[in-house]
Amino acid sequence: MESPLADRGAAPKQGFEGAPDAWLVFDPEVAEGARDLAAGADVFVLTWLHRARRDVLAVHPRDDPRNPETGVFSTRSQDRPNPIGLHRVRVAAVDGLRVLVRDLEAFDGTPIVDVKPVLREEADRR
């Protein structure tokens, strides 16, 4: 992923909190998998949060000590045993192997693990 966010400190906690646009850059060997991504598509991007700590099991949500310590599986902390990020974003443009998405809070160089469409039933459920 290419993003103007240089590091973890610069990234907002969630994409809807004012994250910048980012480019998903696909390897040529998986290009066929990305061939139907198009502007307007709502997708989940799964990332590998390579700088996260994997030995953390409880955190103060949003790094705020006033929030009670909470098990990481009930938080969206980057620090967790398997640090996979889940980002719901909209595709803004496609340029060959490069896909521009809106409001993605991961920082520059974060590896992309998978991209999946959001299903209508997921979007509707409360």
Next chain:
Amino acid sequence: MESPLADRGAAPKQGFEGAPDAWLVFDPEVAEGARDLAAGADVFVLTWLHRARRDVLAVHPRDDPRNPETGVFSTRSQDRPNPIGLHRVRVAAVDGLRVLVRDLEAFDGTPIVDVKPVLREEADRR
């Protein structure tokens, strides 16, 4: 994960299509991470689809040849380069390290990679 679904052929395509309840069974060493999961919570469960094919880049969605072949990053096919399953479910009950969830379409023995809360902003967005 413990599920009455014995194999891939028995599993529905998506959880909202009539999947059974399943138990998420946490390893003792990550128990602290699961301590705040409670009945009623809406969570994403991420799984490793260990029987998927990783060399597939395009599929006919829903295994229906009438659907045009589509790049896997625009489908929810199990077969994809990094076969991580994404399942939105509701916690029904907690029994120590075992967490019962509703409508999970993965089959028995599928490894769990991560569990995350659904954020209100994700549930609301269309």
